Amino acid sequence: MHREGVALRENNFAFAVGRVRVLETRLLDSGKFERMLEARDADEVLRILGETEYAQALAAIKNQNDYEAVLDYERHRVFALVRSMLAPEREIAELYFLRYDLHNLKVLLKAEMTGVNPEGLADEGVFGPQRLQAMISRTGVRANAAGTGTVAVGTDLEKAPDYLAQWIEQGRQAMASGDPQAVDLVLDGAFYRFAAETARQGKWGILERYWLGLIDLTNAISTARCRRMATGSDFLGTALLEGGIIPVKEFVAFYDQSAESFAHFLELHGYGTLFAGKEALTSPAALENAASNYLRQLLADAGQSFMIGPEPIFAYLLAKENEIRKIRIIIVGKLNGIPREILRERL
Missing domain, CATH: 1.10.132.50 (ATP synthase (C/AC39) subunit, domain 3)
Known part of the structure; x- marks a missing residue:
């Protein structure tokens, strides 16, 4: 800079x-x-x-x-x-609060899919639940900003950024499967790809490391859960998120390995502190807690190192x-x- x-x-x-x-x-x-x-x-x-x-x-x-x-x-x-x-760096803030819009979009689409009233909507997103509901209530298509394809539109969606219109379109396509979990997987994948791309393009330093680390650790937790539930490596491949530091194929490769080998694999990528407590080796819940602590500590250390920012x-x-x-x-x-x-x- x-x-x-x-x-x-x-x-x-x-x-x-x-x-x-x-x-x-x-x-x-x-x-x-x-x-x-x-x-x-x-x-x-x-x-x-x-x-x-x-x-x-x-x-x-x-x-x-x-x-x-x-x-x-x-x-x-x-x-x-x-x-x-x-406010001076709005894009950084919006990416964080978009997680709540992601949650609301999942809830709204799955509620429509199953014919129930949406519950548990969050007010903290960039767009808010009422506006998202208006966006998904009547959808058509329009050309995207690059002129390379189309994106969904609705009553309030024509002024929305392309990425959000694309998420809605992808979520609706997933609804056709009849499986609510498919909506979660598709929207999670879309959001985290967007987050990784945005963080990399912004060259945000430690905040870029936070987002890429979040993707890696989410994948680590998904791998641990799939191993515990014996879902098979094919299903794991569909549940993993693109965009992190560790390639998805490497997580899939460790599906059949021992817990110790999986821990060593994560240590080689800089996540060794996750296993300070042995519970994280065998418990996905313990690994999730350790991952949350890792990310909080990452920002806490940065908060002490960066006097301004x-x-x-x-x-x-x-x-x-x-x-x-x-x-x-x-x-x-x-x-x-x-x-x-x-x-x-x-x-």
Whole structure:
């Protein structure tokens, strides 16, 4: 990056990163989580949260026992703040929040396919569930921007980027199979190919490494699950995502190998820390947790190394999402009488 570009980037993010450093001090520490684990019930957990940054969410929600509303309020607040901080590099932010549009698109298409009402839609996407619903409700075709083919169009879709129109068209084609899982596989593949291409073209440094690592680790988890379920290497090949650092064919080649050989294979590609705990060798769920921790740590380390830029903002965002996830695990566990030691393991 030229000196002028570096200076502009620093000016864009100097205030935002300074604010993030303050927000990081408000993240819940291990002592707070230990108190919540030791709490008698979910009500006591919420009272502990009232001593923290979550007091604003508790005050805004009429029924403070509605823990989902409290956590949703906090997530929406943080997401809005992060969006404003990342405004100077909107494309980086949009790629992250497009994951929620991907989720909504899956839900909407599968709901249409099965004739049920869509449930569990997320508000955090770039486009939002209402607009996506309008896009898929009436589809036709139009020429794509390059003039090399056609893409689907709908009532609101003609102004949408080509990639989104293509996802809708590909999702509809997958619906013809009658298999909801086919919709998931096709849309996941389309999104992550787009993510890899966007990150590479943007030359985002550590954020590029995050997206490519996310694809690799998603493939590693899929491989572990397919091995556990004995689905066969052919099915695994259809479930893997293109665009990561590790070629898909290499994952397929390790389908029949031992868990130790698979771990060594990932270590050779820089993912050795996944297996610091032996559980990840045999448990796909443990591997998934280790992968999430790896990616969070990747951005956390970058957030400390890069004094100015989007990296510290993303590190904070992932830390906050993980914090909310852990609070939800504790509250749900308390409501269902799950022993604290089991909850501690889940965290």
